[in-house]
Amino acid sequence: MNGGTTLKYIAEKLSLSISTVSRALKDHPDISEETKKRVKELASLMEYEPNTYAINLRTNQSKVFGVIVPEISSYFYHSFIESIEEEGKKQGYSLLILQSGDDPVAEMENLKLCRLNRVAGVFVSITTHTTHIENFLHFEEIAAPVIFYDKVPEFAACNKILSADEEAATMAAEEIIKKKKKNVLALFGNKEMSITRKRLPAFERIFIENAPETKLIIEHANSPEEAYTVTKHMLSKNEKPDVIFCMSDEILTGVMKIMQQLQIKIPDTVSVIALSNGFIPTLYFPEITYVETSGKKLGKLAFQRMIDHIAGKTFIQEISIRAKLVSGGSL
Amino acid sequence: MNGGTTLKYIAEKLSLSISTVSRALKDHPDISEETKKRVKELASLMEYEPNTYAINLRTNQSKVFGVIVPEISSYFYHSFIESIEEEGKKQGYSLLILQSGDDPVAEMENLKLCRLNRVAGVFVSITTHTTHIENFLHFEEIAAPVIFYDKVPEFAACNKILSADEEAATMAAEEIIKKKKKNVLALFGNKEMSITRKRLPAFERIFIENAPETKLIIEHANSPEEAYTVTKHMLSKNEKPDVIFCMSDEILTGVMKIMQQLQIKIPDTVSVIALSNGFIPTLYFPEITYVETSGKKLGKLAFQRMIDHIAGKTFIQEISIRAKLVSGGSL
């Protein structure tokens, strides 16, 4: 295995003690230049690599971060993972990717795996059913920092890195008003979802405050199919919306399907605007105007917070990334 | 850390030796039922968890698989990862996800990381520039099994799990012929890519053999944008294609954009068929007919091969997953 070169082996070859070799490799000041040179030469010749597990055993820590995601197959989450991976690599960290599948039981098992792997820290987006986060808090006390991202516990005091949900919804609403749309169909996800609970009120408020005359119809859809159906229904009415707002990529895909089917001209007949992670809107023509909530940026921020935390800056923080309007021509 | 319960701790509490405790926990036949019971009770009370690193250190192996992907942000790869993750979890394996970004240097670094982490095996999709795979072969000799998937070395003898590229291209071609299309625009990716080199000849051959009268135009596109441009150009000609074949999701997105822009009726005016990993085609109306090359299935197969390999079935194999036609209404 691994060529199997160990400190012991090098020590024997050079008739030195193991500790001398260890220190030489670490440029310990006590060791003579001469010895250092001999040791390093042989080490590189033998392609010596320290045994990670021996080190982990001693330090009870590993250079691995646990990343718990509800599901990998979502543009948002894998762009998050990608970003953590890139940042981590620079500092010698690897990633343990764990899927919770929105199941609190799996989530706890994953947390346990993080403990068993003595991870240096955990990034977690909690499931929609996670109510108790004591386990995470406890984990943080006895094991390693926990950074919550995206789906975070609502009340507890902990490190949270958030998409700018309110800001994004606000920006979309403002853009709609700016474009003088009067008849808004706004599609949101499941009412229980935390992102819905954030995006919806922020969205509504802008209209109430800035354009109370707007006719605003709020609908909820739990899947692209539901979004399709709801939209189809609304478009069949006499008074059609002049703009459709989609809370997420998932909803956008459902809406766009019926738009294509009915061959509705965007933005001439009906405009479209969405909140998105940034890939889906570019698939259509015209490209859909959207407010971006980027997994990549979120990842960078979460990673930085983790590094700070590890470096001892253990104060609690709640950070949001900035939302960004990307104009596509659909509004 | 971890509540910190160790064998030693349990042993002391129970006035037993460490080895007795270790054996009791493993149901070793030598140990009396009485002792087993006492040990197990205390262990579960203390939430004893064996220290992974100590075990890894002794066994020089870990229950972790390395997964090297060119990029996480591709539906194909993350569905592959997802599938490996699910299968692995059942057997107690975790995943070390490494991105090569299509860079051979990063690829080698990732392989090294796999070695340092004493992974139980490596799944790798090589970069387009990887020419030497000695390192992988060497790794396999000294460390752990290597399963190549998707992008695999062409000539070397090694375990390969492949998408059914030829079969998929063949099926698409046959479907086109079956639908009596006479004027085919076929868009392929970069000529150097191994999937292009497999899909293109298989696709062409079917027409030559079964429908030589078909007018077949082959074009290459390296990006959605290029696919868009090429398609736009071809659609502006007098003799328009009656069907467009897209080698990949990437190309499909480019093609669909211009189709939407020109408001071309699918399949009435022009039909579309693609080879796909299965998500993108469902975004459009009508849904695009495609031949599926599923990352998920590939993952399952690759995982099974890995398990077999670890179980000692070290013979070399080259396996392809079956392609599947999914009808969407676009052809």
Place this chain on the structure above:
DNA sequence: ATGAAAGCGCTAACAC
């Protein structure tokens, strides 16, 4: 049926 001891590879406190 149980215990003692060695060793996996590494680090660090403590000699000399």
Place this chain on the structure above:
DNA sequence: GTGTTAGCGCTTTCAT
């Protein structure tokens, strides 16, 4: 400047 020793937590051989 270099060596000795103990120990991280676990498994396993060899006693008893």
